[in-house]
Amino acid sequence: MTQKHRIQARFGQAAAQYDYHARLQQRIAQTLVARAGLSESGALLDIGCGTGWLLKHLAGRAPDARLIGLDLSKEMLATARHGWPCDAPSPLWLQGDAEALPLKAASVDTVVSSLALQWCEISRALDEIIRVLKPGGKALIATLVEGTLPELTRAYQTLDRPSPVNAFPDVDALSALLDTMSAAEATCAIRWEREDHPELSGALAHLRGIGANTPLNDAPTRLPARRFAHAFKAASRGPGFSISYRVAYLTLHRLDRS
Numbered sequence: 001m002t003q004k005h006r007i008q009a010r011f012g013q014a015a016a017q018y019d020y021h022a023r024l025q026q027r028i029a030q031t032l033v034a035r036a037g038l039s040e041s042g043a044l045l046d047i048g049c050g051t052g053w054l055l056k057h058l059a060g061r062a063p064d065a066r067l068i069g070l071d072l073s074k075e076m077l078a079t080a081r082h083g084w085p086c087d088a089p090s091p092l093w094l095q096g097d098a099e100a101l102p103l104k105a106a107s108v109d110t111v112v113s114s115l116a117l118q119w120c121e122i123s124r125a126l127d128e129i130i131r132v133l134k135p136g137g138k139a140l141i142a143t144l145v146e147g148t149l150p151e152l153t154r155a156y157q158t159l160d161r162p163s164p165v166n167a168f169p170d171v172d173a174l175s176a177l178l179d180t181m182s183a184a185e186a187t188c189a190i191r192w193e194r195e196d197h198p199e200l201s202g203a204l205a206h207l208r209g210i211g212a213n214t215p216l217n218d219a220p221t222r223l224p225a226r227r228f229a230h231a232f233k234a235a236s237r238g239p240g241f242s243i244s245y246r247v248a249y250l251t252l253h254r255l256d257r258s
């Protein structure tokens with residue numbers, strides 16, 4: 001099974017219960033689009049749309065936009081389709097890979113993507129976003145960067161075990177990548193986002209429930225439970241057991257060269 005297939009399968013398994021566990025994801029998606037001026041018409045693409053929560057939110061803000069929801073997982077897309085309100089025009093649902101978007105060049109006015117691109121080769125995904133954006137178009141992206149899930153990383157360190165936390169892009173490397181993009185103007189703001197759980201089981205259920213328990217490395221995941229809980233709590237920033245995401249909020253403006 002390739003890594004893409006593992007990611008696809010894990011999110012497929014998570015689709016049915018995803019929204020129940022995704023309060024933090026929804027808060028991040030809301031932050032992503034809160035202050036941005038978005039085009040109220042034209043084509044709006046959500047890459048890694050999951051269960052369609054952000055598209056539903058945007059449907060009210062951009063009622064004349066032609067919405068496109070794209071995701072690697074067909075189960076996520078099925079959940080999004082079933083949960084779409086019947087009184088709103090249905091988006092076009094596309095199964096596809098952010099690294100090879102099944103869309104024509106310069107065909108999209110707005111791209112949004114929340115917490116999906118950390119599962120991709122980010123440089124390829126950004127190239128694809130710029131390719132499909134029309135000149136003058138805009139992309140809003142939230143993605144995870146290095147430092148994410150410090151509680152888990154530290155708990156594994158304390159137990160002297162290799163961490164299963166995925167390697168996320170380094171902020172300096174990401175900034176350097178944005179600087180190399182000649183076809184778009186980019187901004188990047190880094191913020192910590194955190195959710196606290198009274199029980200370790202709640203914190204781990206959150207990670208499982210949103211399908212984020214797909215380590216892209218071979219670290220063993222089983223540990224002595226009590227020592228692990230103690231180390232996790234000691235590493236948490238808030239009360240109880242914290243899940244902390246370090247989020248890069250990116251804005252790309254496709255330059256109008258005409």
Ligand SMILES: C[S@@+](CC[C@H](N)C(=O)[O-])C[C@H]1O[C@@H](n2cnc3c(N)ncnc32)[C@H](O)[C@@H]1O
Pocket residue numbers: 007008011012022025026029047048049050051053054070071072073076096097098099113114115116117119120210
């Ligand atoms: C953490 S969920 C985020 C879903 C939604 N954007 C949200 O904020 O609730 C990540 C989503 O990205 C999708 N995904 C992962 N890799 C992808 C890729 N290469 N191309 C498209 N979607 C991908 C997963 O299937 C999953 O639905």
